[in-house]
Amino acid sequence: MLIADLSVREQILETANRLFYEQGYNLTGINQIIEEAGVAKASLYYHFPSKEDLCVEYLKKRYKNWSTLLQRFLANVEDPKERIIKSFECRSKYLVDTHFGGCSYTRIIAEMPQRSVKINDQVIANKEKQRMFFIEQIKKMKGTRTVAVSDLANAIFLLFDGATMQCQVYRDLHPMKNALKAVKMLL
Amino acid sequence: MLIADLSVREQILETANRLFYEQGYNLTGINQIIEEAGVAKASLYYHFPSKEDLCVEYLKKRYKNWSTLLQRFLANVEDPKERIIKSFECRSKYLVDTHFGGCSYTRIIAEMPQRSVKINDQVIANKEKQRMFFIEQIKKMKGTRTVAVSDLANAIFLLFDGATMQCQVYRDLHPMKNALKAVKMLL
Amino acid sequence: MLIADLSVREQILETANRLFYEQGYNLTGINQIIEEAGVAKASLYYHFPSKEDLCVEYLKKRYKNWSTLLQRFLANVEDPKERIIKSFECRSKYLVDTHFGGCSYTRIIAEMPQRSVKINDQVIANKEKQRMFFIEQIKKMKGTRTVAVSDLANAIFLLFDGATMQCQVYRDLHPMKNALKAVKMLL
């Protein structure tokens, strides 16, 4: 599990990323993180003032990872409609790879009803970046449309987000397939 | 807070229902439940073998409450399309009333990545009942349709579920409004 | 597990006998006893004022059971020396049958350093009855002896009791075999 040549900070963040996502934020204790990261407890608190701050970094890292994966899927795909479809296929792969872990931002919100400002801001930022992706694609689409750009993009984002969550619940890809069907109805 | 004339069991379940939903399942301790319910700890464990069993009853109760609210909204509404729209309006009211607490089943799943069979079964059962509502309405709709009943119903369910979650994340009703717009595009 | 046609009292005592011996007195809860006995909690407290009183009855029952087994082994054995040897063989069978559970009286004493008078009296009574058996046999032995009756009997009793305990510790019969060798040296 331990990855060599990683700074203490990276080792902690990497471990937290894995455990928070696999086990849940509240169900993952600081002790387990430091144990599996192979660092001292005070080292964690040196690099991350609190568990909550570690959580914010975790959210950033998850977006980075998702973003990287998506870019790989979209390389060489120009057509906006095709890019949207590919993003759904990318999500399917992501869900299978993570054993249907779902969306980390959504899950953090679900775990912390009284979320702090820091957490809230990071989650909203990540979600908005995902939404903007769809906005951009729709904008690039040619041809006459009967509905506003944002309405269409928001609808697709709802399907994308809802399907991610339902795939997690059902532990199966069928909701994502249904979502893609709906997207094709709408486009 | 204490509601008179309630059996100890009801008092516990009522309190757990409130706290699990307001604070989250993992962040709500047994101690707080019994304190606010005004009962002894052993009384809780007499009626509910474990916190997990209490959780299952909580999920059942939430479905009952939602179902009751929905039936009130749908009384005197015959047209299937209208009933679907009303169900989204009902959801909006539910979300506002609960301060955008979101879907309890979704949240439980998010909180317990290694969910037990009992919890899983109850969540799936509740979700499926919600999905079946849309299936039934679409089936009752007259007129020629170009897409299959289940495809349309699943799309609407995805929008309903996704919007519920996004409203929770954004603490705002706009995702539900966007979802309703999309539903109207599809219908 | 449930034995039909047993009075509630007998059902409880039978279950307690099994559980106290298999799991230990302190590690066996009232709840488990009533559950496995299939009776209500208040029923137990109707028949036995306290767990401690149930313990006293348990000790009596264990002596009765041992005594019955021993009498079966000694039937048709007249020679005192032979009877002593047979009693060690009987003990071996008892230990194997109980998966090396050891002596219940000894164990109760070990579990309750601040034993009550009731428990203490019952344990001492049972131990003394075992000791008296050896006294009686030695008395019946013919021939000249160089040591006093009680000294010889007490030595044999020490070997019998010590071996019972060591068999429990080692989960093996070799201490009992060693004890029998020593007895033969002494006789």
Place this chain on the structure above:
Amino acid sequence: MLIADLSVREQILETANRLFYEQGYNLTGINQIIEEAGVAKASLYYHFPSKEDLCVEYLKKRYKNWSTLLQRFLANVEDPKERIIKSFECRSKYLVDTHFGGCSYTRIIAEMPQRSVKINDQVIANKEKQRMFFIEQIKKMKGTRTVAVSDLANAIFLLFDGATMQCQVYRDLHPMKNALKAVKMLL
């Protein structure tokens, strides 16, 4: 009660040693240990992963204490037979000093019918060290013997162990005196 200049770990172990032996392992709660040791609960779990691990250390400590006492009794005693007799006298003093608490290893076994591997190994190790003492003395004894070394040593060990237990049961030294008489018959 509190002993100054002792590390937290030592303070805990010292207190556990006293309480486990005086009150029994199962009847001694972690709470009482930390209270009387004057340390925080988490400190105990920092030094000892579990109550069971604390128990293993307790067993080690008891052997060390007994061993120290025995060595003091045997200093300047060369004759093997005399050393055996002295070890019984040492045991008598030990029993009086501990208010007839008996053998801690035996008691732990009696308290935990489903003993763990860790506990079992430690108990067996301690018991075997005691047995080896008698083996060594018998080996050193001169003169012709009619019985094997191990048979004689095991007999003495059974008397030593059985008497320790019976002294605990009867809360009196007479079983140890009887055991010594028997030893003299055998030697």
Place this chain on the structure above:
DNA sequence: TATGAATGAGCATTCATTCAT
């Protein structure tokens, strides 16, 4: 006789965090 319901006190263990070095 028998029982379902209720309880206060206690259980072993883990929590996130801090501090002196």
Place this chain on the structure above:
DNA sequence: AATGAATGAATGCTCATTCAT
């Protein structure tokens, strides 16, 4: 930059016992 040691508060759960019916 890193750590070993310490902590108060909370975790889910079980204990033997009692009482009204």
